[in-house]
């Protein structure tokens with residue numbers, strides 16, 4: 096017998112289904128990890144093994160975070176990296192990150208995921224590209240399992256150090272054959288290609304300025320052999336574009352195309368400086384973009400042309416990016432920032448609140464190459480979150496609670512259900528002792544910065 100869960104009486108249920116239904120007094124009937132029915136409470140079965148009464152709550156599909164570096168939660172607001180652009184910021188931080196340990200990967204993943212979960216995110220990708228002192232992607236994967244988040248673990252890498260004209264110090268780069276071998280091991284050990292997968296592995300060299308052409312090309316071949324996705328950073332700012340032109344004689348988009356890095360199984364972070372030809376290429380090939388507005392503002396990278404990308408048909412999702420270039424991993428805040436920043440760049444109708452929410456749900460799902468998350472409809476994964484509409488932040492905005500979630504001050508969830516399991520209840524994580532996690536995180540963060548001598 097499947098275990099059943101009834102969600103009832105939601106003030107408003109935002110489905111993101113094909114009709115984009117927003118249902119007053121809505122709910123869902125769930126069996127195990129998937130939605131059987133979504134609609135008005137009165138049309139649903141009246142009992143279940145477990146019942147969640149969502150009276151006074153807004154219920155939405157779980158948000159999808161498409162770009163992050165969770166280990167960076169250990170190095171927020173580092174004085175030497177507070178006021179630099181991308182390359183200078185990285186150069187200062189590499190020295191600290193060289194002292195990361197497996198324990199630090201574990202704790203920072205938990206802290207980052209806790210912050211994401213409490214802010215409405217149920218599926219996250221993480222791009223870990225530095226593996227000093229025995230650190231492994233397995234450390235992140237174990238942490239994700241413990242906390243209960245749906246996870247796309249991206250095996251990042253850096254292979255071109257300063258000696259070879261790259262940006263990272265030689266001490267933190269890996270050999271390319273070792274990178275490919277470990278990526279293959281991770282795919283074979285962990286990757287679940289099935290529907291409702293809680294864990295997928297992604298092949299993800301860090302960026303064109305930290306790996307070789309050969310690794311980019313071989314990574315794409317490996318990913319295609321196993322049917323896993325590809326992810327990297329691209330066209331992040333003007334210096335990134337200049338590096339590409341000087342080193343490869345191509346724009347970042349041309350470079351990506353040349354190496355097989357386009358397609359529905361590829362997504363690139365940032366793309367702030369993606370040109371018109373690049374936008375057309377991405378639209379034509381279904382190549383996705385992770386839009387990270389806070390990070391782009393923090394590093395003064397610019398305003399990504401999300402409005403133009405979406406008009407052209409490019410799949411776009413939201414990413415909080417690493418916590419050293421955002422210093423926060425609050426998903427609702429990131430959605431709000433996406434809306435505000437597009438308007439700064441392209442006018443008041445450049446993005447609506449509902450469009451911002453759609454990008455953060457359906458958009459993120461598409462970018463991660465999934466069709467089983469991002470909407471609340473029969474056959475979809477049971478991933479949803481609720482917000483208590485009696486919070487001060489929403490006072491005076493209840494005539495449109497959906498828009499309120501994006502326009503008003505960023506809120507935390509009261510409930511989060513992932514894969515049919517309750518991960519946040521009454522605003523508290525059910526899977527880990529968050530106080531203890533944060534205490535250990537702070538202790539290890541202090542040790543990390545001290546070890547670097549900065």
Ligand SMILES: [Zn+2]
Nearest residue numbers: 328364416417
């Ligand atoms: Zn990034």
